[in-house]
Amino acid sequence: MSKEAEILLAEYSGHGVSFVYPGYWELSEESDGQDVILSVAVDETCFWLLRIIPSCPPAQQVLDSCLQAFREEYEDLESEPAELQISGMDATSARVRFSCVELLNTAFIGSVRVSEASLLCLWQCTDHELEQVESILDQMTQSITILSLLED
Secondary structure (H helix, E strand, O other): OOHHHHHOEEEEEEOOEEEEEEOOOEEEEEEOOOOEEEEEEOOOOOEEEEEEEOOOOOHHHHHHHHHHHHHHHOOOOEEEEOOOEEOOEEOEEEEEEEEEOOEEEEEEEEEEEOOOOEEEEEEEEEHHHHHHHHHHHHHHHHOOEEHHHHHO
């Protein structure tokens, strides 16, 4: 992350989690009555999100469901298992590539389950943005803290 981005870091804390993000990116919070979706975006093609799922489905089920949604949307989807940690725990994760509006895109999906909720972390960007933002997206993911784990 550039020095400018490091200076502009903001912290989100709520719904039992915290994470850092570039303060000049736009943060939004949505709820469908159960799940909470926290998203951070810099433009219309690059975003990072954290979905908090209180019903605690298994991490593999969350990942499979997300991959299925991608497959239904993008015929040319390629996916491969990936390594990722969320809040110090090994996540069930995958890296995917697909084309949309004639642009190649990369997304990274990871899920963990703790006693309070399952988390789905997903980031996506076009390949021409990837070199500039991948380290920022990774830093945001690595900064996720499940606050209840700090109380133990």
